[in-house]
Every structure is written in C-alpha cells, then in structure tokens.
Amino acid sequence: MTTLDTTTTTIPNFGDENTTDRKIAFVLSKGNLDMAYPGLIMANGALGEGIEVHLFFTFWGMDIINTKTMGKLKFTILGNPATHMPQGLGGVPGMTAMATRQMKKQIADLDVPEVPEFLQLLVDSGAHLWACKMSVDMMGLDPEDLFDGVDDVINVTEFMELSEDAQIVFI
Amino acid sequence: MTTATIAGKEITLDDEGFMTEYDEWSEALGEVLASQIGIEMTDAHWEAVRFLRKDFLEQGVTPTLRRVSTVGGIPIKELFGLFPKKPAKKMAYIAGLPKPAGCV
Numbered sequence: 473m474t475t476l477d478t479t480t481t482t483i484p485n486f487g488d489e490n491t492t493d494r495k496i497a498f499v500l501s502k503g504n505l506d507m508a509y510p511g512l513i514m515a516n517g518a519l520g521e522g523i524e525v526h527l528f529f530t531f532w533g534m535d536i537i538n539t540k541t542m543g544k545l546k547f548t549i550l551g552n553p554a555t556h557m558p559q560g561l562g563g564v565p566g567m568t569a570m571a572t573r574q575m576k577k578q579i580a581d582l583d584v585p586e587v588p589e590f591l592q593l594l595v596d597s598g599a600h601l602w603a604c605k606m607s608v609d610m611m612g613l614d615p616e617d618l619f620d621g622v623d624d625v626i627n628v629t630e631f632m633e634l635s636e637d638a639q640i641v642f643i
Numbered sequence: 644m645t646t647a648t649i650a651g652k653e654i655t656l657d658d659e660g661f662m663t664e665y666d667e668w669s670e671a672l673g674e675v676l677a678s679q680i681g682i683e684m685t686d687a688h689w690e691a692v693r694f695l696r697k698d699f700l701e702q703g704v705t706p707t708l709r710r711v712s713t714v715g716g717i718p719i720k721e722l723f724g725l726f727p728k729k730p731a732k733k734m735a736y737i738a739g740l741p742k743p744a745g746c747v
Contacts, residue, residue, distance in 0.1 A: 482645060482660035483679050484736055486729050516747055520708055522728030583710065584747045593709060593747075596719040 487522060495524040497635040499642045503535030505545040505575055505587075506552075511643045512536075512590045519597040526638065527594070528631050529622075530604035533643075534611060537603060537619040542587050547575040588619070595621035602626050602634075650675045654739075661741055665699070668739030677737045688725050688737075691717055695738040705735045707745040 496518050500511045511527065518525045535541040549555040549571050550562035561567060576586070585593060595601065603618055605627040615625055626634075644663065645656050654667045662668060662676075673692060677684050684692075694715035698706045708731040712719045726733040731743050 482647065482656055482658075484660040484732070486680055486733060486736075488681065488728065513746055520729065520731050582747070583707075583745075585709070590747075593712075593719060597708075598723060 493524060494521075495526075495635075495638040497526040497528060497631075497638040497640045499528045499530060499640065500533035500536055501531045502643065503532035503541070503545060505547040505572060507643060508533075508536045508545055508587055509579065509584075511641070512587070512594065513584070514641065515594055515599055516590075516597065519594065519599055524638075525594070525599045526602060526635060527599060528602045528604065528626075528635075530607050534603065534607045534613065536587060537591065537601060537622055538613065538617055539588075539619055540617060542591070542619060545587060546572045548572075591619055591621055600634075602631060604628075604631075657741070659742075661736055662739035663741070665739065668696075673737050673739065676739070680733060680736065682726065682733065682737065684737075685725075687717075687721070691715065691722060691725060691734055692738045695734055695740060699738070699740050704745070705731075705738075705740045705743040707731060707743045707747060709747055710745075 498511045498515050500508065502508070515525050515527055529537050535545060546568055548562055548568040549557045550559065550568070553559070555571075580586075584590070591601065601619070601622045603615070603622050603625045605625050607613075608615065608625050646653055647656055648654075650672055652667070652669075652672060654662055654672070655664045657663050670689075674684050677688070682688065691711060694711060694717070695706060698710070698714065706714070708719065708722060711717055711722060711734070722730040722734070735742050
C-alpha cells in the first residue's frame with residue numbers, strides 16, 4: 473500500500489491527449505452467422521475505445537446488410553471441423569436450422585443482439601458502413617434493399633482512399 | 644492497489660486508477676473524478692452514472708454500453724456525446740466501478 477496525495481493520484485489514461493487518431497477498417501466478406509459476428513463484435517469494441525471504424529461489406533458479406541437476409545444468417549456444421557461433430561450429420565435435413573437456432577440462443581444468452589439490431593448499435597456508436605459496388609451489381613441488388621445505416625455503395629478505389637492510414641481486418 | 648486521497652477522502656485504486664471499493668464512493672467524489680478527466684457533470688451525466696451504480700449493485704458487474712442503453716434507457720449516441728470517445732470506461736471511472744468486462 474502506497475499513500476499518494478491528490479496531485480499524484482493515478483488517473484486512467486483515456487487517450488484524450490493522443491494526437492494520432494487510430495482508424496480500423498473491417499472487410500466483411502462472409503455471410504455465415506458465425507462469420508458475421510466476429511467483425512461486428514470487434515467493430516463494436518473498437519468504437520468503445522474511441523477508434524474511427526469503417527465496415528466494408530463485400531461478396532457474401534452483403535447478406536449482413538441486405539434487409540432480406542440480414543435477419544436470417546445461418547450457421548452450418550458442414551465444412552466446419554471446429555464443431556467436432558461428424559460432418560455427415562451436417563447434411564441431414566434440418567441440421568443447419570437446428571445449429572443456427574442453437575448458436576443464436578448462445579449469442580442471445582450473452583445479451584448480444586441479433587444482426588439487424590447490432591448494425592444499428594454500430595451506427596449509433598459512430599461506425600461507417602459501406603457496400604461493395606461490384607457485389608451490388610453482381611447480385612443485382614437495389615441500394616434500396618440495403619440496411620438504412622449503410623452510408624453508400626462504393627467501389628474498391630473509394631474504399632482504398634477512405635481506409636488510407638487505417639488498419640485493415642479482412643474477415 | 645494503491646490508496647489515494649481525493650477531496651479529503653482516502654480511496655483504494657487499482658493499477659490503472661479505477662476505484663475498487665464500492666462503498667468508498669460518493670457523488671461528491673464522482674464529481675471530482677469527472678473533473679479530473681475533463682467532464683463537468685450535468686443531470687444527464689448523473690442519470691447514466693446512477694444507473695451504473697444501481698446496476699452494479701444488482702448484477703455484480705459493471706454494465707456494458709449496450710446495457711446502459713437497453714436497460715438504462717439512455718441512447719448510445721447520447722452516451723458518446725456525454726462521455727466522449729470511451730463512454731463505457733469513462734462512466735465506470737466516474738461511478739467508482741471497475742471497467743466493464745463484457746464485449747458488447
């Protein structure tokens with residue numbers, strides 16, 4: 473035990489004095505339930521640390537911001553040895569739905585929101601969401617189909633410009 | 644662990660400077676802690692900090708930002724405005740509680 477006086481009291485470093493603002497860009501390229509969450513959770517953590525956050529949705533990651541699919545992302549044991557289940561079981565009808573339900577329950581038990589609500593949480597916390605133009609074109613999506621919080625549909629060049637000096641995490 | 648004297652009161656802190664003893668805190672102390680990190684407390688700030696105190700007592704853990712929003716009823720955007728950049732940590736610091744351990 474050390475006794476200090478007020479003038480030397482330890483004050484947590486909240487980084488308010490930092491002159492270089494950290495910036496992270498997450499590229500979400502997968503539309504599986506279990507590939508959507510890691511990016512969303514890390515983005516949320518980064519926002520809570522006062523970091524500037526961008527999320528670029530591309531290819532199957534479009535499912536995360538497509539209002540027709542965002543609430544229906546699935547988890548399958550097929551091709552995922554980390555489930556430690558016999559892979560043949562994954563092909564049994566209804567198995568993907570069951571695995572998805574189970575994972576959603578585990579996530580909800582941790583008080584973590586479903587994908588649409590999670591995206592709103594990120595937007596409210598200051599995140600920028602971007603949709604990949606090529607994916608929109610390739611999948612024949614209408615920008616109207618995308619989650620309201622998406623800032624814009626942009627091409628790769630524009631993404632490279634806005635992510636200059638950012639740390640990039642590809643998922 | 645260290646102890647420090649703030650506003651004439653001896654308090655226990657962890658290595659980062661967060662208070663570790665729930666009962667050593669008072670609102671007067673919270674006001675001083677806030678001013679140390681450049682925050683001037685208003686009614687809106689107090690609403691959040693009081694929710695943190697109450698929720699910690701009931702749950703035994705510091706609520707996450709999302710919980711302050713969903714259960715405490717204070718919108719996330721507002722929390723970022725009141726406690727800029729690192730709202731969850733700053734609220735916990737002012738409320739004399741440990742940093743929140745939850746991820747979301």
